[in-house]
Structure formats: structure tokens, C-alpha cells
Amino acid sequence: GQNIDQPTEMTATEGAIVQINCTYQTSGFNGLFWYQQHAGEAPTFLSYNVLDGLEEKGRFSSFLSRSKGYSYLLLKELQMKDSASYLCAVMDSNYQLIWGAGTKLIIKP
């Protein structure tokens, strides 16, 4: 079966760095997405990785290792507004998105 695993909840301090991991087992691979979702709102796109390596976009970076079925989202200089759920999703061979359950990130002052 297809499976996406990510921690249920993480806590970090304002100004610090946090890494959210995602491991996956899917039927084929056509890219991995990270989305941010604030409570009561729809997800917003953060990043896309299809090749191995690190993609940096401002305070957010995303890493992919296809051989390990592993990705992480790195958030630097954390701000209170970063408190949200972070969803990892993998596009399988049918170009269907397989979603993880999301990681709720709590930022403390």
C-alpha cells in the first residue's frame, strides 16, 4: 500500500530552527510537495522537490532523498505566524497526490 509518515505534532521556540521529517512508500514517484495549512483555512503551497537535494526558498527549505524515500522541511528564524499544520504529499505514478496526516507545529515565545 501507499504510505506517508510524518510526526503528529512538534513544538519549537520563536527564532529557532525546526525540521519536519516525512518518509514515504508509494507506487512510483513524480515529486513531493509541502503545504502549510492554518487552522480553518485551505492548504497553501510551500515547496516541490522532484530531484534529490535541497531547495531553498527564504526561511523555508525542503530536502529530498528518493533512494531513502525521505524528505524534510526546514523552517528557520521561526515566527509565531508559522504555527500551523505542515502537510507532506507525494505524487505517485498516476499523478495522484498521496497525503500525509500533517504535522502540527506549535511555536512558543
Place this chain on the structure above:
Amino acid sequence: GAVVSQHPSRVICKSGTSVKIECRSLDFQATTMFWYRQFPKQSLMLMATSNEGSKATYEQGVEKDKFLINHASLTLSTLTVTSAHPEDSSFYICSATTGTEPYEQYFGPGTRLTVT
């Protein structure tokens, strides 16, 4: 660019009535649209995938006759919840893709449905 709108944002209806939710891609043509529902503190659950001009593909366990999906044009898809019941109360979110790589899904703002 790549803006998706959804209407209404909130709706309250009585049990037994039907509710229609619209999803529009405002500045691009969406070859494929997706409908999700999300329960509190849970991840997105894909309900169906719709391609313009063809019948929607429903996920296992989703009742086709209860959740009617129409993708009438490249910019509009509708979800109609028929004979709604309180257990249908949920957050419904649509997304759309252009059909070109990287096939990113652009999400609408969601519709909060409450059935009383």
C-alpha cells in the same frame, strides 16, 4: 496567478436539503479539479477527481449519488451534497491543476458546511 475561488465559504442547511458548492479557477484553465473533505484535526481526504467534460472519478467509500460533481467547463466545478445529514458537516476544499508539470494543486479557500 493561479487563484482558485470557492463559494460559499460557509453554509448552514437543514437536514434533508441539498447544498451546492462552486469551485472556480480565476486566472487559469483547470484540466483537473479535486474535491476533498477534512474533519477537525485530520488530514485531507480526497473524495473525487474531475476532468472537464467527463464523469468524476470517486474514491472508494464516497457515494456518487450523494456527492454529485459536475465539471462543466475548464474553470468551474461544482459539488452538490444531496439530502444532507449532520454527519456530512465538514470542511470541503477544492483544488485545481493546470495539467502541466509539476502538477501542483492550487487550493480554494474551503467551504464550511454545517447540517442541522
